[in-house]
Every structure is written in structure tokens, then in C-alpha cells.
Amino acid sequence: MLISQKSKEIIDSCRFCWMCRHICPIGNATGQERNNARARMLALSLVEREAEPLSGVADNIYECAMCEACTKECVTGWDPVKVVGEVKLELALNGETPEYVNTMLDNIEKSGNVYGKTAICDALKAAAEKHSAKTDTLFVIGKTAMYNSCTNAKRAIELLEAAGVEFTVLADEPDTGYEMSFLVGAAQETKDVMSKAAEVFSQYKTVVAYDPADAKVMLREYKEWDVGMTAQAKTFTAYVAELIKDGKLNVKKGAKKYTAQDSHWLARSLEETEPIREILSACGEVSEMLLNRRDTMLAGNLIMNEYMPDVMKRVAEDRWINAKNMDTEILVTESPDEYELLSATKPEGIELMTVEEVVLQCL
Ligand code: SF4
Ligand code: SF4
Incomplete structure (x- = not known):
């Protein structure tokens, strides 16, 4: 596999270690050993030794939620999530991503989100339209909330209105790149999506991300992958806490x-x-x-x-x-x-x- 030396070291360190098996939410839910970090790294060590084809571990890779519970638990500082991200990229480059991943990638291309949805609920659309004028602060709803959690996204807009802050919501909000990064890691396509978004976000002083997943890619992946964004990104939770401290709420x-x-x-x-x-x-x-x-x-x-x-x-x-x-x-x-x-x-x-x-x- 074309993965980093660091990932190869992680695979070799994790494959015989049991120390974080108890904290994997997926392993605990399925009761299957294959879902914890150690078993996944053992499977990848077989791919590394050419005893298994890469395609044989594809499902197992996508069963990891990349939640970093194992990484946090690891007293020796290994990071199996880094390996999962790199192997996702390797699967994509080899055209070996599972069919359900291909369907979601097609959905992103056709509809701009993994769910293949195009309709935003009327209430959210109307709430967003009231904030179409350009201000210094951009509120980013994100694809997940836009298509799955409409009422909550609308309430978040109402809360910002209650604080009396001026903010913008874009009708054609750019894709932050979170979905692509979850599905195929640091592919050029992911970075291209992120760069496009960063260009739009950079027209604002502050970007408030409603969804923690979007905040995470803006505050971490953009930096790690050299995606230039001049706006200051903030999580919605931190922004609301600030509004309370400042007496605006x-x-x-x-x-x-x-x-x-x-x-x-x-x-x-x-x-x-x-x-x-x-x-x-x-x-x-x-x-x-x-x-x-x-x-x-x-x-x-x-x-x-x-x-x-x-x-x-x-x-x-x-x-x-x-x-x-x-x-x-x-x-x-x-x-x-x-x-x-x-x-x-x-x-x-x-x-x-x-x-x-x-x-x-x-x-
Ligand atoms: S992440 Fe750490 S604790 Fe978990 S299997 Fe690897 S070496 Fe062991
Ligand atoms: S990152 Fe993956 S392997 Fe680690 S605890 Fe979360 S789901 Fe389990």
C-alpha cells in the first residue's frame, strides 16, 4: 500500500495490542472484534505483507467512525485513525472503494451531498433568506443539518437573531469538504472542494460552523492540507458561549x-x-x-x-x-x-x- 511510514509503524504497533478494544463504540455495538483498532490494523498488516488483497479490508475500513476514542486512549501515542484516512485514499486511488461509498460520491457530484437530497425545508430556506446580505460573519449550516436537521438549523438562526448579531447565510453555501474527507481522505478532489469553500469563507472575518464536523475540517484539515482560509473559524458552541459572556444573549x-x-x-x-x-x-x-x-x-x-x-x-x-x-x-x-x-x-x-x-x- 502507498501509505506513510508512520502509518506502517502504527499498523505494526497496534496489531498485537488489546489496550483500547473496550472503548470502540462500533466494536461495542457489534460485539465483533474486527471493529476495534487492533483487529483492523492486523487485517492491514496482512495487506502490507501481500497475504490479503486491499479490497478485502475495504468494508472494515469504512466501519471505523474515525471518532479517535482509540487514539485518545493509546498511552503509547499511536493513531489508528491516521491509517484509516490514508487507506481510504489508497482505496479511492485504486478504484476499490465499496459500492455504497461510490453511490455517496456520485450523490456529492450530482446533488452536492452524500444523501442525494436536493430539497431544503421551507422554514430553513425562509430563515436563511432573511440573512442573504453580506456581513462580516458567515453562518455555515453544513450539508448534514441542511438536509437532515432542518428544524434545529432554523433554531440556530433564530438564536443568532436573538443575540442581535449581524450575520450572513448563503443560499448556495459551499461544501466544506467534510463528506469527501470522511469518504476518501486527503484526495486532490477533497482539497479542491475545500479550496473552493475556503475562497468563499475568506470573504468574511468570521465563519461560524454549526456542525462540529465542518468546524473540525476548517480548523484542522484546512491547516494540515494547506488549504488557505483567512477567516477565523469558530464552532457554533464556542460562538454561543461568547455571546452569553458578552451579554448579547x-x-x-x-x-x-x-x-x-x-x-x-x-x-x-x-x-x-x-x-x-x-x-x-x-x-x-x-x-x-x-x-x-x-x-x-x-x-x-x-x-x-x-x-x-x-x-x-x-x-x-x-x-x-x-x-x-x-x-x-x-x-x-x-x-x-x-x-x-x-x-x-x-x-x-x-x-x-x-x-x-x-x-x-x-x-
Ligand atoms: S491505538 Fe494504542 S492502545 Fe489501541 S491498539 Fe494501537 S497501540 Fe494499542
Ligand atoms: S476511531 Fe474507529 S477504531 Fe477507533 S474507537 Fe473510533 S470507531 Fe473504533
Whole structure:
């Protein structure tokens, strides 16, 4: 395989190690050894030794959520997610991506998103149209929320309106490149999509990304892959926390008890864990659940839901078990993926809310 020397070292270090097997949300959901980092690296070591064809590991590669729980857990500092990203690129370059990945790539080409959707709900369209004028701040909804979490994206716009800030929402919002980077890694096509977006984003001083996955590519991949963007990118959660601190959102503390479902893109990839707690503690009491902050557990990924919905359902159900075991009353999400999958599996007796919903309620 044409992968980096570092990835080869990771494969050789992980293939006989069991230390992070217990924290993989996919492995825990499926109960299958093949889903943890060690087994995936063992399979790749066979490809490296030409005992297995690359195509034989393709499904296994796409079963990894790239959530970095294993990377965070690794006391010796190895990063199996780096390997997964490089092997995705290798599969794409060799034309060996699985059929379901090809379908999603076709959808991106035809419709601009992996879901192949073209219609945005009327309410979001109308809310966005009110902010078509150019300002210094661009609010990026992102493909996931635009096509799957319309009501929440509209509420996020309402919250920014309540803060009295001037912001722009683009009718033809460019693709941040998150979907391409998840599917084929650092391919030239991914970088081209990112560069196009960065050119548009650079016309603003600040870009606020509603979706943690989009924030992660803007704040990490753009830098790592030399995609020039002059605007300052901020996560929606951090931006809302700032609006509260600056007194632009006058929240009143109530008696409700909130628990954060930390997005792994924010907590691990960007090491951002406190803004959600600042927001929730301004609105009520904060209680923590098992596996919080950088130890958070994935609660769902909508791209993976396109090709392994049963596993995504179990991943969300597992996270609900964590929440129930800690007597959570209101679970609060930062990510549209996690909101949608948790919402579809929500047990009785616990509420599910988004950050914007919590703040709108406590104004
Ligand atoms: S990431 Fe670290 S803990 Fe996990 S299998 Fe590799 S070496 Fe072991
Ligand atoms: S990145 Fe997440 S899903 Fe992938 S092997 Fe590591 S813990 Fe499992």
C-alpha cells in the first residue's frame, strides 16, 4: 500500500495490542472484534505483507467512525485513525472503494451531498433568506443539518437573531469538504472542494460552523492540507458561549438539569469541551455522564447511517444507556448527526435537546 511510514509503524504497533478494544463504540455495538483498532490494523498488516488483497479490508475500513476514542486512549501515542484516512485514499486511488461509498460520491457530484437530497425545508430556506446580505460573519449550516436537521438549523438562526448579531447565510453555501474527507481522505478532489469553500469563507472575518464536523475540517484539515482560509473559524458552541459572556444573549438560570453529549469532533479533534458547559451552567444545573469531555462516546454518524443503519442505531442506544445509568434528565447535543440518531432511539423519561434549543428556552 502507498501509505506513510508512520502509518506502517502504527499498523505494526497496534496489531498485537488489546489496550483500547473496550472503548470502540462500533466494536461495542457489534460485539465483533474486527471493529476495534487492533483487529483492523492486523487485517492491514496482512495487506502490507501481500497475504490479503486491499479490497478485502475495504468494508472494515469504512466501519471505523474515525471518532479517535482509540487514539485518545493509546498511552503509547499511536493513531489508528491516521491509517484509516490514508487507506481510504489508497482505496479511492485504486478504484476499490465499496459500492455504497461510490453511490455517496456520485450523490456529492450530482446533488452536492452524500444523501442525494436536493430539497431544503421551507422554514430553513425562509430563515436563511432573511440573512442573504453580506456581513462580516458567515453562518455555515453544513450539508448534514441542511438536509437532515432542518428544524434545529432554523433554531440556530433564530438564536443568532436573538443575540442581535449581524450575520450572513448563503443560499448556495459551499461544501466544506467534510463528506469527501470522511469518504476518501486527503484526495486532490477533497482539497479542491475545500479550496473552493475556503475562497468563499475568506470573504468574511468570521465563519461560524454549526456542525462540529465542518468546524473540525476548517480548523484542522484546512491547516494540515494547506488549504488557505483567512477567516477565523469558530464552532457554533464556542460562538454561543461568547455571546452569553458578552451579554448579547441574556440568559436566565433555571432549575433544569442538563447533561452534555460531547461531540467527539469538538472534544477530541479540536479539544473543545468547556463552551457547552459554560452555556448549560448559565441556563441551569450541569450533571456529567459517564464518558464525558475528551472521553466522550460517539452517539451516531449520519454518513455511516447510509450504509450501516443497524449499527448506528445500536451506537445511539448504547449512549442512551450511559445517559440513563447516570440519571440524566436532559441530554444536550452539539452535533446534528448525534441529535438525529439519538432522537430516533430516545427512551421514555429523558429529554433530548440541542444547545440552541436550551438557550432559546432560557432567554
Ligand atoms: S491505538 Fe494504542 S492502545 Fe489501541 S491498539 Fe494501537 S497501540 Fe494499542
Ligand atoms: S476511531 Fe473510533 S470507531 Fe474507529 S477504531 Fe477507533 S474507537 Fe473504533
